[in-house]
Structures are given as structure tokens and as C-alpha cells.
Amino acid sequence: MAATPLTEVRLPEQALSELSGINENQWIRDHAISVGRPWWTQTLAEHGFDDTLTGETIRRADIFALSDAAADDPAAALTLLWNALAWGSGDKRRNNKARIAAVAAHPEAAAALLQQAAALSRTDPQTAYELLYPRNRTAIAGLGPAFFTKYLYFAGGGEAHHPCAILDENVALALQKSCGWASLPLSGWLSTAYQRYATLLGMWTDQHHLGRRDSIERWLFEAGKTTPRRPTSGDPS
Numbered sequence: 001m002a003a004t005p006l007t008e009v010r011l012p013e014q015a016l017s018e019l020s021g022i023n024e025n026q027w028i029r030d031h032a033i034s035v036g037r038p039w040w041t042q043t044l045a046e047h048g049f050d051d052t053l054t055g056e057t058i059r060r061a062d063i064f065a066l067s068d069a070a071a072d073d074p075a076a077a078l079t080l081l082w083n084a085l086a087w088g089s090g091d092k093r094r095n096n097k098a099r100i101a102a103v104a105a106h107p108e109a110a111a112a113l114l115q116q117a118a119a120l121s122r123t124d125p126q127t128a129y130e131l132l133y134p135r136n137r138t139a140i141a142g143l144g145p146a147f148f149t150k151y152l153y154f155a156g157g158g159e160a161h162h163p164c165a166i167l168d169e170n171v172a173l174a175l176q177k178s179c180g181w182a183s184l185p186l187s188g189w190l191s192t193a194y195q196r197y198a199t200l201l202g203m204w205t206d207q208h209h210l211g212r213r214d215s216i217e218r219w220l221f222e223a224g225k226t227t228p229r230r231p232t233s234g235d236p237s
Contacts (some may be wrong), residue, residue, distance in 0.1 A: 004183040006196060011204050012178050015219050028214055029061040029158065030124055033115075035086040043097055045083065047104035051077040058087045060158070067157035073121040074111035078103065080113055081151055088150045095142050102141035110140050116149075118155035121164040126195035128152050128164060133191065145189055153214065161205070163198045165217040170224030176226050179220075 003033055034057050041051040052063040063083045069076035081103070103110040113131060120128035132139050132148040146168035156162025163200075167189060175181040175197075184193065202211040211215060 001183045003196075004181050006200050006203065009175065009179050009181045009200060011208065011216065015178075015216070016208055019208075019219055021217055022132070022215060023080070024211055024215060027218060028212060029064070030059055032057050032059040033087045035089075036091045036178075037086075039093070040082065040086055043100055046235070047100050048107075049082075049100070049104070051076070051082075051096045053086055055081055058083060060154075063087060063154045064156075064158035067155050070115065070155055072115070072121070074108070074115040077114035077118055078107075078111050080118065080154060084151045084154045088147055088149070094147075099140070099142040099147075102143065113139060114151070117152060121152040121155040122162065123161075125152070125163045125198040127151065127189045129191045129194040136188065141188070145194070146187070146189075153217075160214075161202070161214040162213065163202065165198065165201055166211055166221070167194060167197055168221070170222075171217060171220045172224070173227045173229065174220040174224035178193060178223055 023054055035053065037051070037056045040053055043054045044051050048068065053095045054066075061081065065075065066080045066083060070080035071077075074229075085099060089096055092146075117128045117131045120131065127146070129149070132143065132152075133145060138144050149164065149167045152164035153162070156164060169186045172184055172189075176184050176186070181200075189197075190208055201216055204210065205213050
């Protein structure tokens with residue numbers, strides 16, 4: 001399937017109506033997840049890491065506050081990763097033990113890679129994505145696009161026009177079924193697809209005078225959760 005032109009991918013009227021009435025602080029910054037911290041404390045310790053989670057319940061704003069240090073310091077990049085993973089998985093483990101083990105196998109290299117990706121996330125979504133998904137393979141075992149795009153997103157510190165946004169199956173499903181991006185698959189996206197996604201969110205933010213790109217991402221995520229899953233033959237672009 002040929003790549004769907006972005007000019008044919010449209011934000012539904014329902015999204016525009018709902019996004020016009022949101023309180024951005026409540027919708028984004030105060031979006032909180034209970035993470036089951038004791039599991040993290042134990043599992044991180046088993047692999048030689050300190051528990052640097054911000055709390056038992058983590059808000060997006062709490063992770064945003066970690067972003068500046070992560071772009072400069074590899075150790076701080078690991079802190080950002082643990083918090084992003086915990087927030088992203090909540091009380092479900094979702095392969096986090098394997099991810100922690102993969103980082104522990106090469107901690108200095110993994111931390112340096114994450115620090116570099118955090119710095120790049122602010123200006124170059126495609127290159128940041130490629131660092132963590134070279135040749136369409138995970139650079140850190142188990143840390144695939146659905147979770148490392150959370151990391152790239154939080155590395156922006158909550159800036160409204162940060163170019164990196166979360167891309168997971170729910171978001172992709174809403175883009176595909178509700179917005180008309182027919183060629184977008186539900187997983188395994190190429191870096192070019194991620195760049196097109198970043199471009200699309202920027203276009204929509206400008207066209208519809210929306211305040212934040214991540215408000216659109218959250219709307220897509222919520223819409224995708226209620227959309228029936230069906231097989232797709234889409235091209236990852």
C-alpha cells in the first residue's frame with residue numbers, strides 16, 4: 001500500500017469539539033498513573049539500580065521535571081526512562097523486567113544512548129527515533145517504539161510544541177480508523193513514519209489553533225482504546 005498523503009489525514013470533528021473544551025493542566029500535566037512502586041524498588045535493586053521513581057503515583061508533570069537533566073547526563077536519562085516506563089505501564093509489568101535487565105547488561109552504553117536521544121528529541125524526531133530503533137530493530141532489547149516514544153515525548157519537558165509524541169497501538173489505530181491514515185500499521189513503524197506523525201501533529205496544531213500537540217496525542221490514545229481491532233495490510237509509512 002502506498003503511503004497515505006498527510007493532506008488526506010484529518011482530525012475528526014469530534015476531536016476538535018472535545019479538544020476545544022479541555023483544561024490542559026488537568027488533561028496533560030495532571031494525568032496521573034499509579035505504578036506499583038514496590039515492584040520497581042525491588043526489581044531495580046536486583047539489577048544494581050536505585051529506585052528513582054518520583055512516587056507511587058506519577059503525573060506527566062512529574063516526568064517533565066526530569067527532562068532537562070536527562071538531555072545532559074546519562075544517569076539522569078535512566079531516571080527519565082524508569083519513570084516513563086512506570087507511567088506507561090501502570091500496574092501492568094509489560095516486559096519491564098526484561099527492559100531493566102537489558103539496560104543492566106550494558107548500563108553505560110544504554111544510558112549514553114538514552115541521553116543522546118533525549119537531546120535530539122527536541123529538534124529531530126526521526127534521528128532520535130533511529131537511535132533507539134536502528135535498522136528497525138530495538139537498540140535496547142525490549143524497548144520498542146510504543147515505549148521509547150514515551151521516553152522521547154517526556155524528554156521534551158512538557159513544552160507545547162515539542163516535536164516528539166507518543167506513538168503506540170491505540171494512537172495508531174485512531175489515526176488509521178478515525179483520521180484516514182490507511183497506510184499506517186499498528187506497530188513496527190519506520191523512522192520516516194514517526195517523522196510524518198510529528199509533522200502531522202504540528203500541522204493539526206497550527207490549522208486548528210490547538211494549544212498542544214500532546215493534547216491531540218491523548219485524544220487519539222483514548223479514541224483508539226475504544227476502536228475495534230482489525231487486521232491491516234498497511235505499509236509502515
